[in-house]
Amino acid sequence: MSRQRIIIDCDPGQDDAVALFLAMASPAELEILGITAVAGNVPLELTQRNVRLMCDIAGHVDIPVFAGCDRPMVRDLLTAEKVHGKTGIDGVEIVEPTTPLQEQHAVDFIVETLRAAEDESVTLVPTGPLTNIGTVIDRAPDVLPKIRQLVIMGGAMREGGNYSPSAEFNILVDPHAADIVFGCGRPITSMGLDVTHQVLSTRARVERIRQLGNPVAEATAGMLGFFERHDSKKYGVEGAPLHDPCTIAWLLAPQLFEGRFCNLSVETRSELTMGHTAIDFWHVTERPHNVNWICSVDADGFYDLLTERLGRFGD
Ligand code: RIB
Numbered sequence: 001m002s003r004q005r006i007i008i009d010c011d012p013g014q015d016d017a018v019a020l021f022l023a024m025a026s027p028a029e030l031e032i033l034g035i036t037a038v039a040g041n042v043p044l045e046l047t048q049r050n051v052r053l054m055c056d057i058a059g060h061v062d063i064p065v066f067a068g069c070d071r072p073m074v075r076d077l078l079t080a081e082k083v084h085g086k087t088g089i090d091g092v093e094i095v096e097p098t099t100p101l102q103e104q105h106a107v108d109f110i111v112e113t114l115r116a117a118e119d120e121s122v123t124l125v126p127t128g129p130l131t132n133i134g135t136v137i138d139r140a141p142d143v144l145p146k147i148r149q150l151v152i153m154g155g156a157m158r159e160g161g162n163y164s165p166s167a168e169f170n171i172l173v174d175p176h177a178a179d180i181v182f183g184c185g186r187p188i189t190s191m192g193l194d195v196t197h198q199v200l201s202t203r204a205r206v207e208r209i210r211q212l213g214n215p216v217a218e219a220t221a222g223m224l225g226f227f228e229r230h231d232s233k234k235y236g237v238e239g240a241p242l243h244d245p246c247t248i249a250w251l252l253a254p255q256l257f258e259g260r261f262c263n264l265s266v267e268t269r270s271e272l273t274m275g276h277t278a279i280d281f282w283h284v285t286e287r288p289h290n291v292n293w294i295c296s297v298d299a300d301g302f303y304d305l306l307t308e309r310l311g312r313f314g315d
């Protein structure tokens, strides 16, 4: 795949942070045009701070960082401190970042960047609630032809919900934005819980990363050491699903993953199933196949890729 120009929209979150590291370790394949923060795992003032801190740790103070929407398009904000800790990135030392926060709002940055781009030339990689991206599409639908594809962490089918019985967190936080995004007509690949629950951060995998001995690897091992405690207890397995890096790994090594084109529709009315992603996996309806729904991954191959790339920060 040719070098992709990407914008990562995220809500760090330890797993978002590892996705950022993986992307920053891969300049030959990925040109990061900017990183935009959204409210999600923790409020916006923390997610934007956490993005900048990851840029510091990775030595990428040059990447422009923007703050976006501080609450969903319609509903009240839900956060996930019980999973990520009060800082959103518990497990790593918190200091005031040197990477600056840009003045411009994230939505304006994304619209302006897309308007200036060639058709089908920018890949959007959202790994948090889709509020920023949904707002971009709602405010400036003229930019849609500029989007090459969206590679999203969100949704669930076989795995059920992780924040409600039927909804995955990113979609549940802002189902109205998700409905806009999944209905936008541009190519979408979605990594839901069905695949992210296959990449568990076991102690052996985290130790292998820690042994790399560079600041990024040490920060990653520290964050994953905290991040795994909630999910390993909840699911009764060793390690936690490393959700968000699956998006970047797919861009780098799509051969590690298997997916199926089908329809994904978002529940935006029922309080009982709000944010549920109804996936027509067996094509039992005539609904358009709007998503490449990723079902499986070579988990060892994923961690080999992640470990090799994080090792590059020691070069
Ligand atoms: O449900 C998992 C998703 O919600 C991940 O992106 C995690 O960071 C949280 O945002």
Ligand code: CA
Pocket: 010, 011, 012, 013, 015, 016, 040, 041, 127, 128, 129, 244
């Ligand atoms: Ca996230």
